[in-house]
Amino acid sequence: xxxxxxxxxxxxxxxxxxxxxxxxxxxxxxxxxxAVVDGSDIRRVRRTGRVxxxxxxxxxxxxxxxxxxxxxxxxxxxxxxxSNAHPHVSHGVALxxxxxxxxxxxxxERLMAMGYAFESQTDTxxxxxxIHHYLQGGxxxxxxxxxxxxxxxxxxxxxxxxxxEPGRMVCARMGCPLLIGLGEGENFVASDVSAILQAxxxxxxxxxxxxxxxxxxGVQVFDGDDQPVLRxxxxxxxxxxxxxxxxxxxxxQKEIHEQPRALGDTMEAIIDAGVFEPxxxxxxxxxxxxxxxxVQILACGTSFYSGSVARYWIEAISxxxxxxxxxxxxxxxxxxxxxxxxxxxxxQSGETLDTMEALKYAKSLGHEHTLSICNVPESxxxxxxxxxxxxxxxxxxxxxxxxxxxxxLVGLFALAATLAKLNGRLSEEKEAEYIEALRHLPGSxxxxxxxxxxxxxxxxxxxxxHHALFLGRGVHxxxxxxxxLKLKEISYIHAEAYPAxxxxxxxxxxxxxxxxxxxxxxxDSLLEKVKSNMQEVRARGGELFVFTDADSNFSESEGVHVxxxxxxxxxxxxxxxxxxxxxxxxxxxxxxxxxxxxxxNLAKSVTVE
Ligand code: G6P
Numbered sequence: 001x002x003x004x005x006x007x008x009x010x011x012x013x014x015x016x017x018x019x020x021x022x023x024x025x026x027x028x029x030x031x032x033x034x035a036v037v038d039g040s041d042i043r044r045v046r047r048t049g050r051v052x053x054x055x056x057x058x059x060x061x062x063x064x065x066x067x068x069x070x071x072x073x074x075x076x077x078x079x080x081x082x083s084n085a086h087p088h089v090s091h092g093v094a095l096x097x098x099x100x101x102x103x104x105x106x107x108x109e110r111l112m113a114m115g116y117a118f119e120s121q122t123d124t125x126x127x128x129x130x131i132h133h134y135l136q137g138g139x140x141x142x143x144x145x146x147x148x149x150x151x152x153x154x155x156x157x158x159x160x161x162x163x164x165e166p167g168r169m170v171c172a173r174m175g176c177p178l179l180i181g182l183g184e185g186e187n188f189v190a191s192d193v194s195a196i197l198q199a200x201x202x203x204x205x206x207x208x209x210x211x212x213x214x215x216x217x218g219v220q221v222f223d224g225d226d227q228p229v230l231r232x233x234x235x236x237x238x239x240x241x242x243x244x245x246x247x248x249x250x251x252x253q254k255e256i257h258e259q260p261r262a263l264g265d266t267m268e269a270i271i272d273a274g275v276f277e278p279x280x281x282x283x284x285x286x287x288x289x290x291x292x293x294x295v296q297i298l299a300c301g302t303s304f305y306s307g308s309v310a311r312y313w314i315e316a317i318s319x320x321x322x323x324x325x326x327x328x329x330x331x332x333x334x335x336x337x338x339x340x341x342x343x344x345x346x347x348q349s350g351e352t353l354d355t356m357e358a359l360k361y362a363k364s365l366g367h368e369h370t371l372s373i374c375n376v377p378e379s380x381x382x383x384x385x386x387x388x389x390x391x392x393x394x395x396x397x398x399x400x401x402x403x404x405x406x407x408x409l410v411g412l413f414a415l416a417a418t419l420a421k422l423n424g425r426l427s428e429e430k431e432a433e434y435i436e437a438l439r440h441l442p443g444s445x446x447x448x449x450x451x452x453x454x455x456x457x458x459x460x461x462x463x464x465x466h467h468a469l470f471l472g473r474g475v476h477x478x479x480x481x482x483x484x485l486k487l488k489e490i491s492y493i494h495a496e497a498y499p500a501x502x503x504x505x506x507x508x509x510x511x512x513x514x515x516x517x518x519x520x521x522x523x524d525s526l527l528e529k530v531k532s533n534m535q536e537v538r539a540r541g542g543e544l545f546v547f548t549d550a551d552s553n554f555s556e557s558e559g560v561h562v563x564x565x566x567x568x569x570x571x572x573x574x575x576x577x578x579x580x581x582x583x584x585x586x587x588x589x590x591x592x593x594x595x596x597x598x599x600x601n602l603a604k605s606v607t608v609e
Pocket of ligand 1: 301351355400401606
């Protein structure tokens with residue numbers, strides 16, 4: 001979704017801004033722009049479409065400056081047009097914005113009554129005029145920004161420059177991430193560290209309500225009361241290589257193949273300890289987890305499906321009741337809170353607005369015990385949670401989540417086992433067995449990855465189809481859901497998932513020879529049930545594509561295709577069975593020629609409702 005980058009230096013910052021915007025492309029966007037302070041002028045270039053088009057325009061117009069801001073926009077208020085693209089300018093003040101201003105209509109009316117003319121349909125333009133209004137009243141740029149943000153309701157990350165103040169840029173944060181990058185004689189702002197890694201790893205994360213002044217030779221942060229405040233400096237561990245494609249065709253393909261490594265890194269502390277320790281979730285976690293009587297999981301998209309797997313594990317292994325709910329639903333219903341339940345939010349990005357708001361709502365209902373499973377250190381959701389488990393998937397660039405999902409499952413499995421242990425429900429033998437299963441997991445995932453050529457062949461059967469059904473049972477039902485989501489996200493084939501036992505209650509009506517049916521059918525206690533459900537499909541002419549594992553006694557026959565992973569991996573089987581459905585979606589999308597890493601209409605990190 002929208003991205004911000006800004007730079008002030010002694011060198012030309014235009015290449016820094018363009019490179020930063022390219023690094024933000026993965027988040028999903030539909031237009032891009034930069035504004036620079038050039039002498040006593042603001043120069044701006046904006047384009048719909050890709051950053052490369054905007055870069056071409058900036059090049060041909062000879063853009064060069066030592067202070068500037070840039071933006072990738074994902075349309076919310078107002079269509080995808082050049083005039084709605086950021087930066088927005090008001091009388092020499094240029095500004096970029098992530099987030100949504102809820103009271104923009106009232107502000108717009110008020111500013112129009114003062115004589116301001118609007119060029120766009122965005123909520124953002126009011127902020128530019130508001131800042132100009134306060135500059136007119138005698139404030140300097142920082143003071144004008146500090147006054148303006150107090151009149152805004154909603155969420156924002158802002159970076160602002162003025163032609164009258166070429167020595168600084170100012171910025172503000174509320175509800176959307178923003179950080180400052182510290183260089184030598186040059187400084188940066190960005191909504192995501194990947195935008196500035198080319199220049200520096202030293203970062204300061206702004207907190208809610210903060211504003212800041214960024215000069216070449218220093219930075220000053222102010223809290224929500226406009227008082228100077230010190231915010232800790234961090235060294236980012238995001239590696240530049242995680243942002244490079246290497247030998248792969250797409251980031252999604254790269255990220256699917258990185259899973260053995262990502263899983264190994266995520267479970268490193270567990271394997272090293274050889275036991276499940278509450279400290280995996282933070283140093284004070286034992287006190288919190290020991291008294292827990294139930295678990296409420298909140299998440300969106302793929303993260304919701306990892307939560308759905310976790311429900312099976314938590315109830316079966318720890319004996320605690322567990323509910324899982326889509327965050328955007330939970331936040332708007334009258335929920336009954338049990339303060340002895342642990343609220344677990346799952347988010348790759350740590351900044352999904354619905355998940356963040358669901359967490360705030362849970363807290364407002366009296367939930368004090370909160371845990372975040374997240375892939376981005378220092379992002380908003382873990383910062384708002386008492387406990388945290390960081391997955392160590394590394395930066396995930398493809399919009400369709402892959403390695404984040406399987407590493408979340410490791411964190412959630414560890415939670416189930418840890419809760420079981422604290423409840424006296426985990427014998428030493430069982431604990432050793434689980435640790436052993438984790439230890440073998442990267443290898444089993446690698447075996448599943450080795451099935452890629454067979455799965456690529458299967459994808460030829462899906463490429464011309466308009467619909468597909470995915471079936472699973474028990475803990476593998478969420479994997480069917482995840483498989484259907486992956487396929488629809490990147491290949492645009494309509495795909496639905498059902499618990500296989502539910503087939504006869506409706507979806508069976510859809511089955512004919514034009515409906516491929518993917519079945520996740522490992523050799524577990526539900527296998528015989530799943531086999532009966534498959535007969536129901538076959539009897540109606542449906543073609544079956546079965547992912548299973550060793551000893552499941554499936555044989556290929558007309559209309560029944562089988563791909564087998566080498567061995568059944570027990571309780572972690574959902575993780576291994578995720579790999580084939582990811583690869584099936586990837587190869588089908590590849591054959592259909594879609595934009596695999598940036599599927600239409602979707603964004604990596606959804607910071608709006
Ligand atoms: C977007 C992404 C999905 C992701 C979901 C939740 O919709 O396109 O891939 O699963 O957000 O994101 P989160 O960062 O909270 O896991």
